[in-house]
Amino acid sequence: THQQRYYEIRAKKPLCMRKYHHVWENLPAKDADGRTVTYTVREATVPGYVGTVTEIGGITGFLSGGSKINRCGNYGSVSGGHASGSAGGIVGQIVGATTEKLNHMNEGDCLQDFAGPLGKATETEGLKKVAVVGGGVGCAIALPVAQKLHAEGCEVHSVIGFRSKDIVILEDEFRACSSKLKLMTDDGTYGEKGLVTDALDALVAEGNTYDEVITIGPLVMMKFVTMTAKKHNLPCTVSMNPIMVDGTGMCGGCRLTVGGETKFACVDGPDFDGYKVDFDEAISRGAIYKEFERHAYEEACNLFKKEVK
């Protein structure tokens, strides 16, 4: 299963990563004004994650499995962030063949392609008080949204959720831009035990109300955050980033139904009105590629095992 693969990777990591200090540099990318920017991977965040990229010149990037590192690719599991003109970051979780390959890159290695910025920017204008709800690696995308809102004078309450303590990321960064931060873990090993929806319920019970709930994370989580927001009569924006593949509008992998209309998450989104998204359809579509992804991942792992010998 997905979870078994995840633990396998973490167990292997110390063997293959040693100190895990990567520098991927001079990767070609362009900012919103067409200027070429470069960036450097400095360090890993937590075990199981590919690493963080710092000093991006204001780029919202989406590094997908469709890049030349793996033309067949798996789903986009590396998330880009944008902090309006300042340093940005990229965080990836090892879930498949592409991220496994990224994880084996060494200091000085280069990626052939990096595409971005893609899609439409999150709309933050006029928002005065917002709950930002991130789950797992989705927090890498939720963070720059929270930072942008904070920079614009909005009161930000952040809720970030993880399976357990050892995969918590970006806590300090969220703390710095949020007037309230609730950190949840499924198993209670860090922060509060429970789901992000429990935290959202608790914030509302404390008397908070929000102009918007913005949520980014696994599809199932976003579905339930939307239901929770609806219960409290709060508008809810969801980022359909998890269903993207090439991020360029060509593969069709990110097709979804929003308010009865067909949309493409990478071109029309990734942000949509959560009330209108057909989550059940998106979740079942996401499962179509599971078997292919499993094969691709096993193939990549076997390749690396041979290289080690």
Ligand code: FES
């Ligand atoms: Fe391929 Fe949108 S991710 S078309």
